[in-house]
Amino acid sequence: MIRVGPAVQSALARGEPVVALESTVLTHGLPRPDNLALGRRLEEIVRAGGAVPATVAVVAGELTVGIDDEAMQRLAERDAAKASLWNLASVVASGSDAGTTVATTLFAAARAGIAVFATGGLGGVHREAFDESADLTALARESVVTVCAGPKSVLDAAATLERLETSGVAVAGWRSEHLAGFLTPHTDLVVPTRCDDVEQVATLFHVQRDLGLPGGLVLSRPEPDGLEPAALAALLDAALADADTAGVRGKDVTPHLLRRLAERSDGATVHVNLRLLEGNAALAAEIAVAIARQRAFRAASTSPNEVPV
C-alpha cells in the first residue's frame, strides 16, 4: 500500500542516491506561504547535490514516497492531518491528505529502500511527563541515516538523548562533539561519535547494516545561523506557558509551540528553521551520494570491509 513515485522508483532500481524528506514541516511546522517555497527548495537542493528527492506524504489516503508538485501544493495550501505511526492507518483508511512525521517518513522510506532522510528537528521526550514521540520508536526500528539539527527545541534534549541510547540508535555529531539544539547550534550534551566527513557517515551506516543492527543513525548537524541559547530558553519558557494556559495537549503541542515561538521572536525562529532544513538537505544529499558510491564499491570488491577514501 505504499506508492513510490516514478523518479524515485527508477533511481532506486539503478542504485542511485535518494533522499527522503518529511512533510509535517509543510503541513504543520511552517507558516504559509514559506512552507510551499521551502518544500520545493529542499527538493531542488537535494537535486543540486546529485540525489533524487523523495518527499513523503499521505495523498488522498495513499502513503506516497516521492509526491508530485501538485500534491505538495495541496498539502501546503490546505489544511491536512498530521500522520504519525499511531494514526497512520486511520488517516489512510479515511482517504485524507496528511503530512508525515519523522516516524512515518522513516517507516515509508525504509520500506521503499531509501537509506538517507533529511528533516529539521526530531520528535522525542517532551518536558511534560508521558508525552514521547513515536519518532523515537521509528528511529530504533529503521536502518536509515537521519540528518537533523537535533531534537526539536521544545523537548527535553537530555531525556531524548538517553532514550535514543536505550533503544540502540547511533547518534553522531556533524563536526561536533555536542548534540545540536535545533534552533540553537549546540546543547551541552556530548554525543557518542563525531563525524567530520560524509565518507565516515556512509561507513558507519554500512557497518551498522553489516552487523545487522536494527536501528538507525542520527546525524546531528548544528545550524551556525541559530539563536543564542539564553534567548531561546526565554522564548521557550514563554511559549510553554502559553500552551499550558491554552490547555493544548497531544499532537497539537508541537505546532502550537512552533507558532508561538515564531510570533514571540518576530519570525527569527522561522528563519533559523528554514536555514537548518536547507543545510540538512544539502548534507543528506552528499551522504546519499557517498553511501551509493561505497555500496557500488563494496559490491565490486572481494573484501567487503574495504571502503574508498
Ligand code: PSU
Ligand atoms: N520540528 C519542527 N517542526 C515540525 C516537527 C518537528 O520544527 O513540524 C514535526 C516533525 O515531523 C516531527 C513531529 O516528526 O513534529 C513530531 O511530532 P510528535 O511529537 O507529535 O510525534
Ligand code: MN
Ligand atoms: Mn506526542
